[in-house]
Amino acid sequence: MTDPAAPTDIPAADLPAKSRREQIHDVASRLFSERGYHATSMRDLAGELGMQGGSLYAHISGKEDLLIEIVNRAARQFDAALFTLRDVPLAADQKLREAMQRHIRVVADNMESATVFFHEWKHLSPGAYAQVTNWRDTIDAFYRDLVMQGIREGVFRADLDVKMAANLILSAVNWAYTWYRPGGNLTPRDVAEGYADMLLLGLRAPVPQEASS
Amino acid sequence: MTDPAAPTDIPAADLPAKSRREQIHDVASRLFSERGYHATSMRDLAGELGMQGGSLYAHISGKEDLLIEIVNRAARQFDAALFTLRDVPLAADQKLREAMQRHIRVVADNMESATVFFHEWKHLSPGAYAQVTNWRDTIDAFYRDLVMQGIREGVFRADLDVKMAANLILSAVNWAYTWYRPGGNLTPRDVAEGYADMLLLGLRAPVPQEASS
DNA sequence: CCTACCGATCGGTAGG
DNA sequence: CCTACCGATCGGTAGG
Structure with missing residues (x-):
């Protein structure tokens, strides 16, 4: 069917697998820059990552x-x-x-x-x-x-x-x-x-x- | 007693009587600039003016x-x-x-x-x-x-x-x-x-x- | 990573 | 301008 050499299941070169920690950091940068630190809730942050507010604390301390x-x-x-x-x-x-x-x-x-x-x-x-x-x-x-x-x-x-x-x-x-x-x-x-x-x-x-x- | 012409009970020239509205505006400018808008609570603001949080709403609408x-x-x-x-x-x-x-x-x-x-x-x-x-x-x-x-x-x-x-x-x-x-x-x-x-x-x-x- | 919850605090209002 | 209160939401935790 498709070319067997095509690396279709490998992440694109510009999308290296990022650790969850890193993803949280990136989304936080974006939300903090758009809305400000105090106007961004941990639940906003978690929502963008498809998780519940409390779950963030498995990856970060606060x-x-x-x-x-x-x-x-x-x-x-x-x-x-x-x-x-x-x-x-x-x-x-x-x-x-x-x-x-x-x-x-x-x-x-x-x-x-x-x-x-x-x-x-x-x-x-x-x-x-x-x-x-x-x-x-x-x-x-x-x-x-x-x-x-x-x-x-x-x-x-x-x-x-x-x-x-x-x-x-x-x-x-x-x-x-x-x-x-x-x-x-x-x-x-x-x-x-x-x-x-x-x-x-x-x-x-x-x-x-x-x-x- | 004191010189009757001396305007001792008139506010100093650099301290004109400011309306309460104006005082709230001034304190809000200071607190918003120091702490940011979202990190300043209405109770912080009221406290600096010697009043209770709810009392602010007699002067401002929000x-x-x-x-x-x-x-x-x-x-x-x-x-x-x-x-x-x-x-x-x-x-x-x-x-x-x-x-x-x-x-x-x-x-x-x-x-x-x-x-x-x-x-x-x-x-x-x-x-x-x-x-x-x-x-x-x-x-x-x-x-x-x-x-x-x-x-x-x-x-x-x-x-x-x-x-x-x-x-x-x-x-x-x-x-x-x-x-x-x-x-x-x-x-x-x-x-x-x-x-x-x-x-x-x-x-x-x-x-x-x-x-x- | 989720569910369920904690105490604290938020902006704002009712009634005086 | 105060007392007393409202529902909503906050950051964070316990236990799984």
């Missing part, structure tokens, strides 16, 4: 642990993307391009957990909350160091306010979680390159040099 | 009406700040400076309601939700028009992607709600001027023109 894991995993993705860049010998403008590209890619590839990360971390209990604020400080420091490097090397304007420049860069890459649409016509790379061009060169047209024609 | 009013009031502030600027005859770069200053001022002067606005509008029921998305579109359009004006006038680079430029500007002014601290050493004007300088001129140091000394 609602907050789900939030902690989503937030921590997002934080680790940003870490992995940026900190390998710290000591790469690139000029500051090139390093900024690369950092923005990686940063935006993490946001774009994880829109749901990024949204949870930015909106729901305030609802963590003190321990996990403190971890996130510390993490945020290290990301801020990464971009401030990058700006300082650029000034030191003469690649960036000497009169930049380091903190404000870092804030401006962070605004651009973080705010993407509010408007980026993964299926659209802009890749994360397009956004990062466009943003980096505008940030590095400015919006204003260059003053026309007296043309020597 | 929890969501509070959220709607906070969000709508914030939207109206942005409107009032930006739309009076639409037809002002300023060059695009100057208009951008002014718009950013006004936009950031609205955020800075209303940190709590701005936070509620950006985080909680998704929890509105369909009618109010649609109003907010429409409003967001008009703000986007304002900045896109501004960028287009600048390109048309030759003030901005001709190769700008209008949508991305508008997004970058919006990122800068909106993200301020996450880090600005009203008591700090930066006024909204400082932030707006610094951001506008960086956006207009770029972070990169000008290429050294062969000095004609």
